[in-house]
Amino acid sequence: MKKTGAEIIWECLLREGVTHVFGYPGGAILPTYDAMWHYPILHVLVRHEQGATHMADGYARASGGVGVAIATSGPGATNMVTGIATAMLDSSPIVCITGQVGSKLIGSDAFQEVDITGVTLPITKHNYLVTHAEDVARSMREAFHIARTGRPGPVLVDVTKDAQQASCEFDWDAAAPQLPGYRPPLRSPAPEYQKALELLNSAERPLILAGHGILMSGGMRQVKDLAEKACIPVATTLLGIGSFPASHPLNLGMMGMHGEAWVNHAIQEADLLIALGMRFDDRVTGNLKTYAPLARKIHVEVDRAEINKNVKVDAALVGDLRAVLDEMLPAVRPAHHPEWLARIEELKGHSAVRDIQNLPDDGHLYAAHVIHDLWRVTGGIALVVTDVGQHQMWEAQYYKHDHPRSLITSGGLGTMGFALPAAIGAKVARPDAEVWAVVGDGGFQMTMAELATLAQEKLDVKIAIINNGYLGMVRQWQEFFYGGRYAATPLLNPDFVQLAQAFGIRGECITRRAEVVPAVREARTRPGPVVLDFRVEKEDSVYPMIPAGASLHQMIRRPSPIVETAQDA
Amino acid sequence: MLHTFVVHVEDRPGVLNRVSSLFRRRAFNISSLTVGPTDKAGVSRMTIVADTDDGGAARIEANLYKLVSVLRVENITAIPAVCRDLAMIKVAAPAETRTELIHLVHVFRARVVDVAPESLVIEITGTEEKIDGLVDVLRPYGVLEMARTGRVAMARGSAAAGNARAAAAAAGAADGNGRGRLSEDDNSIYSV
Numbered sequence: 001m002k003k004t005g006a007e008i009i010w011e012c013l014l015r016e017g018v019t020h021v022f023g024y025p026g027g028a029i030l031p032t033y034d035a036m037w038h039y040p041i042l043h044v045l046v047r048h049e050q051g052a053t054h055m056a057d058g059y060a061r062a063s064g065g066v067g068v069a070i071a072t073s074g075p076g077a078t079n080m081v082t083g084i085a086t087a088m089l090d091s092s093p094i095v096c097i098t099g100q101v102g103s104k105l106i107g108s109d110a111f112q113e114v115d116i117t118g119v120t121l122p123i124t125k126h127n128y129l130v131t132h133a134e135d136v137a138r139s140m141r142e143a144f145h146i147a148r149t150g151r152p153g154p155v156l157v158d159v160t161k162d163a164q165q166a167s168c169e170f171d172w173d174a175a176a177p178q179l180p181g182y183r184p185p186l187r188s189p190a191p192e193y194q195k196a197l198e199l200l201n202s203a204e205r206p207l208i209l210a211g212h213g214i215l216m217s218g219g220m221r222q223v224k225d226l227a228e229k230a231c232i233p234v235a236t237t238l239l240g241i242g243s244f245p246a247s248h249p250l251n252l253g254m255m256g257m258h259g260e261a262w263v264n265h266a267i268q269e270a271d272l273l274i275a276l277g278m279r280f281d282d283r284v285t286g287n288l289k290t291y292a293p294l295a296r297k298i299h300v301e302v303d304r305a306e307i308n309k310n311v312k313v314d315a316a317l318v319g320d321l322r323a324v325l326d327e328m329l330p331a332v333r334p335a336h337h338p339e340w341l342a343r344i345e346e347l348k349g350h351s352a353v354r355d356i357q358n359l360p361d362d363g364h365l366y367a368a369h370v371i372h373d374l375w376r377v378t379g380g381i382a383l384v385v386t387d388v389g390q391h392q393m394w395e396a397q398y399y400k401h402d403h404p405r406s407l408i409t410s411g412g413l414g415t416m417g418f419a420l421p422a423a424i425g426a427k428v429a430r431p432d433a434e435v436w437a438v439v440g441d442g443g444f445q446m447t448m449a450e451l452a453t454l455a456q457e458k459l460d461v462k463i464a465i466i467n468n469g470y471l472g473m474v475r476q477w478q479e480f481f482y483g484g485r486y487a488a489t490p491l492l493n494p495d496f497v498q499l500a501q502a503f504g505i506r507g508e509c510i511t512r513r514a515e516v517v518p519a520v521r522e523a524r525t526r527p528g529p530v531v532l533d534f535r536v537e538k539e540d541s542v543y544p545m546i547p548a549g550a551s552l553h554q555m556i557r558r559p560s561p562i563v564e565t566a567q568d569a
Numbered sequence: 570m571l572h573t574f575v576v577h578v579e580d581r582p583g584v585l586n587r588v589s590s591l592f593r594r595r596a597f598n599i600s601s602l603t604v605g606p607t608d609k610a611g612v613s614r615m616t617i618v619a620d621t622d623d624g625g626a627a628r629i630e631a632n633l634y635k636l637v638s639v640l641r642v643e644n645i646t647a648i649p650a651v652c653r654d655l656a657m658i659k660v661a662a663p664a665e666t667r668t669e670l671i672h673l674v675h676v677f678r679a680r681v682v683d684v685a686p687e688s689l690v691i692e693i694t695g696t697e698e699k700i701d702g703l704v705d706v707l708r709p710y711g712v713l714e715m716a717r718t719g720r721v722a723m724a725r726g727s728a729a730a731g732n733a734r735a736a737a738a739a740a741g742a743a744d745g746n747g748r749g750r751l752s753e754d755d756n757s758i759y760s761v
Contacts, residue, residue, distance in 0.1 A: 117583065118583075118586070121583075121586065121587060121590050122590055122594045125637075126637040129582075129583075146637060179637060180579070180640055181578070181579060181636070181637055181638055181639050181640045182637045303631075303635070304631040304634070305628060305631035305632045305634075305635055307631070308624055308627065308628070309628060312624075
């Protein structure tokens, strides 16, 4: 049947199973918006196109599906850049559809013309410039296929206005992807599996490094089977949180720059690292020269380009993580590592009394207390979306995630302003989930216009602002490494309670520890969005901390004296 | 060291940009890049020379494969291959040195493709070393202008190296050094 290019966009979205899109209209995408009415897809009107991309990203990470963002040409498209790069660095499958000026005008510096396929070339998995209605269907199908398969990532489809307006025959089946250069990863050869198994079965101090890839391949059960069968402790990356239950006795916690001290020590003492769907990011390894000096390494990874990129490995198993582990598991020999586990207990014992127990309960409000109480009150079942900075690390340390896809955060790009829009996307994807945006006062102000989206869509997202009146993580670096010169980090903030009220959202300010639990309880019982402004200790720092480029075991520890509090027992 | 990649890509707008952007983004230096059509419609062939170590070369290959428009990548550095560069050199040639120059052109098996009152244009095909050799010899006469294509390369033998690698990969040796059969050494034709 004959359809316009604009209609074909919606036909394709419908057939790809899309139920919601996040977007902002404008001149060059108007034909597509005009065709929207005829399709049962809900459109969430954002307040800034960056928000649309983060929402699509949050939607994708919460659901495991593909998120869709729509914007117009020029500034609409360039506003998406940060969100696209965020999705690229964290391998999040989103499809961004942008309008483009008419094909005859391309290259003429027309009004709102920008070469967005050129701009996004290094930050998309692939992108398309579509100048004919006939090419819309195939480009859309290929975009979804590329976004969700292999190592997922963002794909941008830029459609000229005339391609949206022109009509052509629409045949879904005939538009099947034709991607001769896009293949599933090669299977690693049998000897490589043999080698990995030998390393695994002979290890005395093995450690699993659990990454984001586990969640994306749906390999949670396989990882648990592997850990339990051979009694291997598990450390997670930031994005790997939730891939292995936090309450599992073999779970050690997070590794890396702000990871648990005993985890980083364990990595340095291990004789085998089994890296599952993680990429040895510099925030995880610290100084590569001194990283895990005693360990052989097995790397299970879908992207061959990650093998030997940062850390040289002894066995590389390329492919879908779940399939690789399914293949390996039968040959994994059951083992116990009593000495190794005892050694880790010992590391926990004397080197790492929990930070939260070190904090004096002196009437001041500490962010760690807020997160800890949030975890207790929500029973650990919330879907938490964080921004970037100190609160993000405290969330990772003190909120215990037992479930996959229950923490969504910007890891690789470290995008401030991510939390609020991503939480909106997550809530749209999982309306039954209790969604909390945990956000710093700095990052919140980057995208707080999306409070209007939240109000307009009547979405039940709770927002916890960890408000210390500073760009806290930067202040911490200034304190540690720049002689305490707080250049441009103190913030004069608006009254977030009044601000929320201006959007028709209830707000509350919390200044003392005793008020935290009642406030969180109250927020949970009220349907609809709530903004909780937690005025926390201004100059608190995240511990432990590995200074950038230092070795894993060279952590800065919290200097304050140990005062245990009754509330933390 | 210099690594030579033969890259088959879909002949679509922007593909050259995608490939060159990859090298820039991953901070690999391209020494030369040539691109042209192949015997197959819709498929272009690039020869890319990059200065990197073996680990870097493996990552270049893996990253090239991640580009959706890239069909096949062969690192032919370690396998027998024919590598050629074409140069056109305009050299000052007043009457008193002209005979000498033409003699040199013959020695290098190059050709004079343009004759003007005060200059010659010399065309030469061969390895980079051979061309460098000619340029060194011509320099004292006054090189006025030079254009070089950069390296184009092809694995020797009747079976393309990539096919051998693909077959080896299918048999379970993804990183085996598949090699095409060798043809007769034709180096003599081009040697000085």
